[in-house]
Amino acid sequence: MSSVSSNLAANVAVHLSGVDKSFRNGDQVTSVLKQVQFTANVGEMVLVVGPSGCGKTTLLSVLCGTLKTDGGEVVSLGHELHRLPPAQVTQFRARHVGFIFQQFNLLPTLTVAENVAVPLRIQGLPLREALPRARQLLERVGIPEKANELPSRLSGGQQQRVAIARALVHEPALIVCDEPTSALDSATGHQVMELLHEVTRDRRRTVIVVTHDPRIYRYADRLAEMEDGRILRVETPADSVRIPPTSFSL
Amino acid sequence: MTDIALKMVFGERAKYAMLVSGICFSTILMTQGLALFFGILGFSYATATNVRAPIWVVDPLVQQVGDNQPLRDTDVNRVRSVEGVAWAAPLYVGGAQARLLGGGATQPVTLVGLDADTLAGAPTKLVAGDVQDLRRPQSVVVAEQFVEMMQRLRGERLRVGDVFEMNDRRAQIVGIAKTAQGQGGASYVFTTWDRAREYAPSQRRMLTHVLAAPEPGRSDREIAQVISERTGLRAITEEEFKRMSSHWMLVNSPIPYVVGLIVGIGFVIGLGVSGQTFYTFILENTRHLGALKAMGTSNLTLIRMVMTQAGVVGVVGFGIGVGVMSAFFSMLPEGRAPLRLLWPIPVIVFGAILFICSVAAVVSSWRVVRIEPAIVFRS
Ligand SMILES: Nc1ncnc2c1ncn2[C@@H]1O[C@H](COP(=O)(O)OP(=O)(O)OP(=O)(O)O)[C@@H](O)[C@H]1O
Ligand SMILES: [Mg+2]
Numbered sequence: 078m079s080s081v082s083s084n085l086a087a088n089v090a091v092h093l094s095g096v097d098k099s100f101r102n103g104d105q106v107t108s109v110l111k112q113v114q115f116t117a118n119v120g121e122m123v124l125v126v127g128p129s130g131c132g133k134t135t136l137l138s139v140l141c142g143t144l145k146t147d148g149g150e151v152v153s154l155g156h157e158l159h160r161l162p163p164a165q166v167t168q169f170r171a172r173h174v175g176f177i178f179q180q181f182n183l184l185p186t187l188t189v190a191e192n193v194a195v196p197l198r199i200q201g202l203p204l205r206e207a208l209p210r211a212r213q214l215l216e217r218v219g220i221p222e223k224a225n226e227l228p229s230r231l232s233g234g235q236q237q238r239v240a241i242a243r244a245l246v247h248e249p250a251l252i253v254c255d256e257p258t259s260a261l262d263s264a265t266g267h268q269v270m271e272l273l274h275e276v277t278r279d280r281r282r283t284v285i286v287v288t289h290d291p292r293i294y295r296y297a298d299r300l301a302e303m304e305d306g307r308i309l310r311v312e313t314p315a316d317s318v319r320i321p322p323t324s325f326s327l
Numbered sequence: 328m329t330d331i332a333l334k335m336v337f338g339e340r341a342k343y344a345m346l347v348s349g350i351c352f353s354t355i356l357m358t359q360g361l362a363l364f365f366g367i368l369g370f371s372y373a374t375a376t377n378v379r380a381p382i383w384v385v386d387p388l389v390q391q392v393g394d395n396q397p398l399r400d401t402d403v404n405r406v407r408s409v410e411g412v413a414w415a416a417p418l419y420v421g422g423a424q425a426r427l428l429g430g431g432a433t434q435p436v437t438l439v440g441l442d443a444d445t446l447a448g449a450p451t452k453l454v455a456g457d458v459q460d461l462r463r464p465q466s467v468v469v470a471e472q473f474v475e476m477m478q479r480l481r482g483e484r485l486r487v488g489d490v491f492e493m494n495d496r497r498a499q500i501v502g503i504a505k506t507a508q509g510q511g512g513a514s515y516v517f518t519t520w521d522r523a524r525e526y527a528p529s530q531r532r533m534l535t536h537v538l539a540a541p542e543p544g545r546s547d548r549e550i551a552q553v554i555s556e557r558t559g560l561r562a563i564t565e566e567e568f569k570r571m572s573s574h575w576m577l578v579n580s581p582i583p584y585v586v587g588l589i590v591g592i593g594f595v596i597g598l599g600v601s602g603q604t605f606y607t608f609i610l611e612n613t614r615h616l617g618a619l620k621a622m623g624t625s626n627l628t629l630i631r632m633v634m635t636q637a638g639v640v641g642v643v644g645f646g647i648g649v650g651v652m653s654a655f656f657s658m659l660p661e662g663r664a665p666l667r668l669l670w671p672i673p674v675i676v677f678g679a680i681l682f683i684c685s686v687a688a689v690v691s692s693w694r695v696v697r698i699e700p701a702i703v704f705r706s
Pocket of ligand 2: 133134135255287
């Protein structure tokens with residue numbers, strides 16, 4: 078559906094170069110992303126960290142195609158998002174991106190299973206075909222018994238599990254998470270991160286997590302530090318704080 | 328995605344009830360306004376409903392059913408002699424005063440004098456007695472409303488065989504008929520043409536209408552035309568007579584203003600309240616719609632969802648409103664209230680509701696299209 082950049086290495090999932098983004102508020106123009114360079118490889122979990130207001134969420138929005146840049150190149154999974162017409166960017170999101178939000182953003186009037194099925198429905202799958210797959214995913218995130226509940230009956234951690242199931246159900250190659258743990262208490266946050274780590278690890282799936290929660294840094298393959306609209310450095314967390322994927326079980 | 332759109336509406340009971348009741352209320356107001364409109368029009372041409380004849384011949388100056396301009400007695404024969412006319416009969420319609428025996432206040436009635444030989448135009452729906460008995464001396468057939476009116480006055484219910492007075496002459500009830508209520512609330516009393524002369528306040532000329540019918544195979548319209556040409560009188564079909572009367576009421580009476588106000592308020596409430604409630608509903612769902620959009624739902628699909636939601640709210644609200652109104656109308660005493668739920672009313676009201684919902688949906692769609700998918704990342 079879009080041209081694939083041939084000059085990128087095959088293992089690069091997301092590549093941003095020279096990306097600018099500013100917001101206009103009346104007369105005031107705030108420059109939020111300044112010539113950002115960013116790369117995430119296939120199969121990696123990259124955490125984007127930095128102080129509040131430094132542009133993390135904006136970066137995430139740009140690389141998944143919910144926000145247009147002012148300039149620069151955004152190549153995600155081979156799709157040149159900065160060149161695509163809006164309708165095709167929408168289609169890109171539908172097919173290739175799984176979303177996990179800080180506030181979960183489940184539809185309150187749909188059951189848990191129906192919520193999980195939403196990405197498949199968006200792709201045009203009828204409910205009766207989408208629901209069984211949604212149930213499989215609920216099994217995988219450990220709450221199959223909640224399938225027919227409304228989201229409001231679930232705890233925060235359970236709701237985020239539902240959101241993870243929803244982000245995975247259509248097998249996207251890119252998963253973007255904005256502060257997935259900051260609405261949760263510490264223990265639940267860890268459980269959710271462990272789950273996210275586990276369910277994304279067994280696929281060649283790229284996960285980008287925006288957070289300012291240092292407690293979850295250890296889940297990162299790489300850590301991108303942002304400040305004032307720029308990526309300061311990208312580092313690999315010390316081996317001592319990284320957790321080998323084999324140590325998880327569900 | 329249609330089912331998701333519907334669940335978004337149905338799932339929020341309170342908001343759904345609000346949306347539906349707005350449309351429902353608007354439907355009720357518009358329906359009752361229009362029913363009042365047709366009801367009052369019906370009152371205005373009640374004589375043409377109560378006295379049935381294919382063709383009515385009246386003075387050329389007559390513009391509406393309630394206008395009883397006298398004709399010459401010879402006009403009956405002039406109409407009768409027009410070729411293509413099967414029969415023609417005289418008719419008197421005019422005001423009279425009725426009083427129960429033993430005194431008391433008089434009550435205005437609309438007196439109808441029918442041709443004694445043929446009883447052409449006589450009431451057909453009798454709840455008691457027999458129209459043929461009108462041929463007996465001093466006999467009258469009264470409307471049910473007359474019986475009720477007199478009962479309110481005196482406490483006793485008049486029956487067949489009972490006697491009252493008009494113009495100091497005895498009138499004996501030989502039948503009670505179901506009739507449409509007339510202009511000004513006066514109820515109908517039927518008698519023969521000759522006898523009407525005695526019951527009515529004295530007048531020089533007693534012929535107000537000539538009733539006629541075409542020969543088999545000729546249309547009412549065609550023969551009415553021929554009568555008009557030959558006699559110089561105004562001959563029109565029953566339908567035309569009623570339509571002419573309705574038109575006259577529309578132009579000359581305050582009905583359009585009264586009814587227009589009610590229907591207008593219903594429409595404005597529908598548009599203002601329901602439209603706004605719906606828009607608010609969409610605004611409150613901005614976050615959810617934004618999430619759907621971020622996850623890759625196209626604007627077109629979202630617009631379809633919004634249209635579905637507006638459509639469902641409109642149809643359900645309209646359905647309940649019309650249901651409530653028809654139940655209400657069916658409980659009203661027949662012919663008394665100036666309310667008639669004719670089939671064009673639901674059609675017109677449905678059109679108005681559809682318009683309201685379309686406006687709400689279009690404005691809301693415009694809003695939905697402008698939702699930035701990136702908002703879902705903001706808390
Ligand atoms: N739609 C917008 N309109 C105007 N200003 C915006 C918009 N989105 C973001 N900003 C501004 O851009 C800056 C960066 O916002 P962003 O949400 O990317 O920061 P962040 O690093 O995610 O912060 P936090 O950790 O608090 O979530 C902020 O100053 C914010 O106010
Ligand atoms: Mg943020």
